[in-house]
Amino acid sequence: MRSKVVCNCRLGSKCRTGVFISVPLRSTFCVGTSYILAVKVSYIVAVIMVDYKVQGSFAILEVNNPPVNALSHAVRSGLNDGIEKASRDRNVKAVIVCGKGATFPAGADIREFSKPKKEPWLPEIGHKMEKCEKPVIAAIHGTCLGGGLEIALFCHYRIALKTARVGFPEVQLGLLPGAAGTQRLPRVAGLQVAMDMISSGRHVLATEAKKYGIIDELCLKAVKASVDFPYEKGLEMETEFFKQLLGSGQSKAQQYAFFAERTIARWEMPNGNYRTAVAKPVKSTAVIGAGTMGSGIVVCLLSAGIPVYLMEQNEKFLNNGLKMIKSIMEGSVKLGKVSPEVGRKAATLLKPTMNYNDLKDVDLIPVLVKTCRGFLANRMHGPFGTEGTFLVEEGALPSQVDRVMEDFGLPIGPFKVRDLSGVDIAYKIKQEVAKLLGIKTTLQTRFMNGERYCALNDRLFHLGRLGRKTGKGYYKYEKAGGKIATEDSDVTDIIEKHCKELGIQRRQISSQEIVERMMYSCINEGFKILEDGIAVRPEDIDVCYLYGFSFPRYLGGPMFYANQIGLQRVYERICYYHENFPYSPHWVPSRLLRKLAAKSVPMNEWMAYATGSKL
Numbered sequence: 001m002r003s004k005v006v007c008n009c010r011l012g013s014k015c016r017t018g019v020f021i022s023v024p025l026r027s028t029f030c031v032g033t034s035y036i037l038a039v040k041v042s043y044i045v046a047v048i049m050v051d052y053k054v055q056g057s058f059a060i061l062e063v064n065n066p067p068v069n070a071l072s073h074a075v076r077s078g079l080n081d082g083i084e085k086a087s088r089d090r091n092v093k094a095v096i097v098c099g100k101g102a103t104f105p106a107g108a109d110i111r112e113f114s115k116p117k118k119e120p121w122l123p124e125i126g127h128k129m130e131k132c133e134k135p136v137i138a139a140i141h142g143t144c145l146g147g148g149l150e151i152a153l154f155c156h157y158r159i160a161l162k163t164a165r166v167g168f169p170e171v172q173l174g175l176l177p178g179a180a181g182t183q184r185l186p187r188v189a190g191l192q193v194a195m196d197m198i199s200s201g202r203h204v205l206a207t208e209a210k211k212y213g214i215i216d217e218l219c220l221k222a223v224k225a226s227v228d229f230p231y232e233k234g235l236e237m238e239t240e241f242f243k244q245l246l247g248s249g250q251s252k253a254q255q256y257a258f259f260a261e262r263t264i265a266r267w268e269m270p271n272g273n274y275r276t277a278v279a280k281p282v283k284s285t286a287v288i289g290a291g292t293m294g295s296g297i298v299v300c301l302l303s304a305g306i307p308v309y310l311m312e313q314n315e316k317f318l319n320n321g322l323k324m325i326k327s328i329m330e331g332s333v334k335l336g337k338v339s340p341e342v343g344r345k346a347a348t349l350l351k352p353t354m355n356y357n358d359l360k361d362v363d364l365i366p367v368l369v370k371t372c373r374g375f376l377a378n379r380m381h382g383p384f385g386t387e388g389t390f391l392v393e394e395g396a397l398p399s400q401v402d403r404v405m406e407d408f409g410l411p412i413g414p415f416k417v418r419d420l421s422g423v424d425i426a427y428k429i430k431q432e433v434a435k436l437l438g439i440k441t442t443l444q445t446r447f448m449n450g451e452r453y454c455a456l457n458d459r460l461f462h463l464g465r466l467g468r469k470t471g472k473g474y475y476k477y478e479k480a481g482g483k484i485a486t487e488d489s490d491v492t493d494i495i496e497k498h499c500k501e502l503g504i505q506r507r508q509i510s511s512q513e514i515v516e517r518m519m520y521s522c523i524n525e526g527f528k529i530l531e532d533g534i535a536v537r538p539e540d541i542d543v544c545y546l547y548g549f550s551f552p553r554y555l556g557g558p559m560f561y562a563n564q565i566g567l568q569r570v571y572e573r574i575c576y577y578h579e580n581f582p583y584s585p586h587w588v589p590s591r592l593l594r595k596l597a598a599k600s601v602p603m604n605e606w607m608a609y610a611t612g613s614k615l
């Protein structure tokens, strides 16, 4: 029986948390400032956030908020009260701040960023530590990140295990260090180190960090303030910038991406889940076909140190493939993507063959051949690619579409991708579909099975413009296999000839139309994928895009992006394009999207509407 009770923590009316656990006993426990909790009832699990103990003349404030000791409100309250208590206690001569379990605090509690803000804030606690008349020492192990490092920087001394890692990963969340990190790190480590750590977040690639635009700029301004202004003024500026970023869509998207990555790792299938699955050992593999895809997959396997047979039916192609693999591996070593040792070992792990018998004992053969319309990534990317070609047929140029989509945030535009993967691949896929339907297409074909068809890609194919591999495709390249794409007036001529022959009146196309048609068509497909139960939740789609297509992290992923734009708006624009392009089935609005848009359903409830459980 649960009973109504009062808080028995020793802080009494000073208790800040207001969080109580009701238990089947005559007591209630304050769980926030729980370092003072002293109730011994074996079956009661009270959440201890900061353990306070005195050992000899040391007061130890041990943060206990597993798994990463995030600086939640309860932890902050615990640290705040702990430092006050240690300051008052005459027996205490020094204070140690540390983390229980795996790590020193790994930063602020990211989940709290989207909730109402609660005092005490980190800078306030930090200043209390700094002003404490007794030495305050940060004893660091594990990952001391973000707010954790800021706390450590407020301490008078820092000691760390050799294995500890420190860093300011805020940039990955679209933020900057907001508890004096931008002011204290430059003073401790110098401007250059501080700038590098804060703008790279340490474990992000510099190329990705560069993309963070405004964050870089604000980080730079904040760090510069540590040199140009007194500490207090610098701190004020840092808080201002932090607030600006916290309210930005970019930061919200990056926080979402952080949790989405972790959510999808908890997968469930009818016959198992992430907890029960056991990885099968893979000792040898084979890849069939030494073309663009095959060679790329061989590189991945070799980089992971896995032996691989490369099986090819044509000797010349086999040799070309081997050259390509060697060149990519050498490039990866140069760029530091793989170690020189892995690079050297790769040659011994790769076994070229033209004999299928060699493959009889391998554990794994990746399937490269496209067998269906695609499950998730290919299915969503279908409309994206198709709309790109339609836009060009209507008046845009491939370079314009690429530029707009690169400005949007994609690392490389869709036509450059087409040149990379091969114009022939796109051509062959279309031809296979036509064959299945018993249709023969020509360069004049405008409809296939009642759907709009654009034969522009077919024209390039027939002209031998297969992309990078032939030195010409939607762009021209410095040589066959070259990488430097240059606009080609021949392509403009081909497009104009195509339109003239088919009587298509070309028009000016705006950047907004390009982004909407490329993105909304694939978002619409994304909602149909959820509707069909192919993806379990929007996070599956978004993480697939973040990793599979290098979709910009600061937009979260296509589904999160749609949510940020507003589903009502996205739905209306999809309906608009459906009306204008009735022969493109990818514009038929998703039923799920229609329902969600009508009811303004929050993103974490989308699936309940897809499965019908909320209807």
Ligand SMILES: CC(C)(COP(=O)(O)OP(=O)(O)OC[C@H]1O[C@@H](n2cnc3c(N)ncnc32)[C@H](O)[C@@H]1OP(=O)(O)O)[C@@H](O)C(=O)NCCC(=O)NCCSC(=O)C[C@@H](O)CCCCCCCCCCCCC(=O)O
Pocket (backbone or CB within 6 Å): 067, 068, 070, 106, 107, 108, 109, 110, 111, 117, 121, 122, 123, 143, 145, 146, 147, 148, 150, 169, 170, 173, 175, 176, 177, 178, 179, 181, 239, 242, 243, 259, 262, 263
């Ligand atoms: C730490 C890791 C490297 C560990 O990796 P590992 O692989 O071991 O584990 P997982 O990644 O799987 O994580 C396990 C589990 O923990 C969850 N988790 C991890 N980190 C956090 C976190 N920081 N917060 C919450 N939850 C976290 C994770 O989600 C997993 O749980 P799940 O259920 O999802 O499986 C790795 O986890 C990692 O890299 N973590 C992130 C570290 C990080 O990003 N730290 C920085 C955080 S941001 C920060 O610290 C900001 C600071 O600068 C402080 C700012 C204070 C600002 C105060 C200013 C006051 C003025 C503003 C007031 C405005 C008021 C107004 O509105 O006016």
Ligand SMILES: NC(=O)c1ccc[n+]([C@@H]2O[C@H](COP(=O)([O-])OP(=O)(O)OC[C@H]3O[C@@H](n4cnc5c(N)ncnc54)[C@H](O)[C@@H]3O)[C@@H](O)[C@H]2O)c1
Pocket (backbone or CB within 6 Å): 288, 289, 290, 291, 292, 293, 294, 295, 311, 312, 313, 314, 317, 368, 369, 370, 420, 421, 422, 425
């Ligand atoms: N290129 C891409 O970006 C991409 C993306 C997704 C899927 N795919 C699919 O992957 C497959 C390969 O694509 P690619 O770009 O590497 O093509 P590619 O034309 O560059 O290379 C294919 C190679 O496979 C060889 N080959 C074909 N049949 C073979 C057989 N039975 N035994 C041994 N070798 C054989 C060919 O000789 C050729 O060298 C295709 O089915 C394609 O649809 C490609």
